[in-house]
Amino acid sequence: MERIKLFNEDNLELMRKLPEESIDLIYCDILYGTGRNFGEYQDLKPVRSIIEDHYVPRIKEMYRLLKPTGSIYIHCDWHINHWIRIILDELFGYERCVNEIIWCYTGPGVNNQKNYSRKHDNIYLYSKSNKYTFNTQDIKVPVSEDTLKKFETGGSGFKGKKADFSKGKLLEDWWYLAPTARFKNETGLYPTQKSIQLMERVIRASSNEGDTVADFYMGGGTTAVVCEKLNRNFIGCDINVKAIDVTKKRLVSF
Numbered sequence: 001m002e003r004i005k006l007f008n009e010d011n012l013e014l015m016r017k018l019p020e021e022s023i024d025l026i027y028c029d030i031l032y033g034t035g036r037n038f039g040e041y042q043d044l045k046p047v048r049s050i051i052e053d054h055y056v057p058r059i060k061e062m063y064r065l066l067k068p069t070g071s072i073y074i075h076c077d078w079h080i081n082h083w084i085r086i087i088l089d090e091l092f093g094y095e096r097c098v099n100e101i102i103w104c105y106t107g108p109g110v111n112n113q114k115n116y117s118r119k120h121d122n123i124y125l126y127s128k129s130n131k132y133t134f135n136t137q138d139i140k141v142p143v144s145e146d147t148l149k150k151f152e153t154g155g156s157g158f159k160g161k162k163a164d165f166s167k168g169k170l171l172e173d174w175w176y177l178a179p180t181a182r183f184k185n186e187t188g189l190y191p192t193q194k195s196i197q198l199m200e201r202v203i204r205a206s207s208n209e210g211d212t213v214a215d216f217y218m219g220g221g222t223t224a225v226v227c228e229k230l231n232r233n234f235i236g237c238d239i240n241v242k243a244i245d246v247t248k249k250r251l252v253s254f
């Protein structure tokens with residue numbers, strides 16, 4: 001079997017042709033509903049009926065395609081996250097919401113605006129059942145000397161259990177990671193491109209070597225590059241042929 005498969009078509013048409021329960025992990029950095037033209041693609045307008053017409057049939061297909069042990073990450077922001085969350089609750093079940101991950105970053109804001117500078121995205125992680133892949137050990141983070149000392153000198157641990165930080169602590173559900181533009185060797189390939197660092201976290205946590213990962217809003221193929229690196233099979237889809245070209249080039253030079 002070919003490890004990496006790329007498709008240049010509407011993701012709904014592709015998904016309808018794929019066999020059910022065949023995918024371990026779906027990550028989609030979707031259309032955010034900004035109404036903007038990003039050069040390579042036109043975003044949807046932030047109108048609830050437009051958002052539901054686009055996403056309900058597609059997220060239904062994603063549910064069908066996931067294996068019972070599979071999970072899905074839907075990456076969006078404040079424009080439509082509330083409507084997306086309701087669609088996910090209705091199609092996967094409220095109790096299948098594993099996490100709302102907040103990816104936060106910093107950057108120059110526009111001074112004369114009448115709002116706080118918007119510097120976070122929302123990533124919804126849902127599982128298909130209560131038995132899903134989650135590699136806790138692969139996403140542990142080192143604990144600072146200060147925290148270690150605090151726990152050694154009378155810290156209470158969690159629910160009365162003594163905390164063992166020898167292998168690091170469990171990663172929080174907020175991720176402070178630099179935006180892609182700060183990584184000079186990987187930026188500028190595609191608008192709204194996500195970073196390899198971000199995708200490595202998602203793929204390590206929620207899939208294993210040899211698993212099949214899909215990204216149906218693939219863009220510049222960051223998910224594809226990370227799947228190649230981490231020995232996952234990959235299905236990528238984008239309606240824009242430029243996205244397929246960029247991804248192919250990145251895979252060759254990887």
Ligand SMILES: C[S@@+](CC[C@H](N)C(=O)[O-])C[C@H]1O[C@@H](n2cnc3c(N)ncnc32)[C@H](O)[C@@H]1O
Nearest residue numbers: 010011029041193194217219220222238239240
């Ligand atoms: C937010 S971008 C993805 C960026 C990507 N995560 C990266 O790192 O480069 C969304 C992508 O979805 C694609 N897209 C939009 N509607 C689509 C559809 N119906 N089927 C397939 N791809 C679609 C757009 O062409 C665009 O490349």
